[in-house]
Amino acid sequence: MRKNVSGCSVEEAMHLLGGRWRLLLVSYLVDGPKRFNELRRDVPGISQRMLTLDLRALEEAGLVLRTVYPTVPVKVEYALTEDGKRLKYVVAVIQEFGLWLKQRDAA
């Protein structure tokens, strides 16, 4: 992502969430924890690479918790942290706008 954000709160937030997949990923995590390949299947079009990178970024931001179950084979679960759950509202509002946008442009 971009470096050196000015510090405006909108820019700060968009810097963290503005990529192609991040908010979308969060929207898949609001329903509860998901495994890596589960997200890979469910998020349409995402590559393995971006899934890894963006989950890592969200984890580093303290919004997502990564839990490794030392089974064989390993099982890794991603869940929103308490901080990450603040994004539920963001996702809901964006989702609503996107939905309205689609319906408007369909007509």
Next chain:
Amino acid sequence: MRKNVSGCSVEEAMHLLGGRWRLLLVSYLVDGPKRFNELRRDVPGISQRMLTLDLRALEEAGLVLRTVYPTVPVKVEYALTEDGKRLKYVVAVIQEFGLWLKQRDAA
């Protein structure tokens, strides 16, 4: 911007608003119409080029209205359309999250 978005509403919305400046620009327009150079001064760090491009994109999406006053020299005003005013809520929520994020990371 990216072509061929899958059609998911979150992706659709982020495709339109996910750039570095667009939501930020909208956040400056919620207080009322602004002139070109006014935005240029007030939005910290934006280049003339991006200001033009993103205002045009928002205009094309029907979210911003561009009004040219045929004075000498010309005066151009940008304002949110009724559709664009739907973004007030989006901006508010993002702004709130960004603010919380900054405060959390400051501590």
Next chain:
DNA sequence: CAGAATCCTTATCGATACTG
């Protein structure tokens, strides 16, 4: 004043192959 045009750098993303 409000831009358009051009050139260029960097960020973001995707495809593929490989691994503990």
Next chain:
DNA sequence: CAGTATCGATAAGGATTCTG
């Protein structure tokens, strides 16, 4: 299963110059 590593493509953004 859940990743890494590498490479290349494209998109986003910046700097500069010029104009009605």
